[in-house]
Amino acid sequence: MDGETIQVEVAYATPEKQLIIPLSVPCGTTMLEAAKRSGIVDKFPExxxxxxxxxxxxxxxxxxxxxxxxxxxxxxxxxxxxVDPKLVRKQRAADAKARKESG
Known part of the structure; x- marks a missing residue:
């Protein structure tokens, strides 16, 4: 497989914007290497x-x-x-219970 390349995409999204970058990488490229090669950090420096x-x-x-x-x-x-999703569910359940008991 020497010299062969594959097509992959690197994606990132914020609430305001999403970006999917298609790229060609050598076989054996890791996820991290592909992310670096994509240049996505240039668009999302955070x-x-x-x-x-x-x-x-x-x-x-x-x-x-x-x-x-x-x-x-x-x-x-x-x-x-x-926010931890488990904490959010726990708080929602507690709020629902309190409304039920007071209503």
């Missing part, structure tokens, strides 16, 4: 690629620096969560 959470088509990948891509995969760079 991304810290070395520590960013990443996944492929919605499935989180714990080691993006090691995970090699295959043709047509999309690397998704995830934004940090502002």
């Amino acid at each position: 991304i810290l690629l070395e520590s960013a959470s990443m996944g492929v088509f919605g499935k989180s990948e714990p080691k993006p620096a090691e995970r090699e891509l295959v043709a047509n995969e999309r690397v998704e760079i995830y934004r940090p969560l502002l």
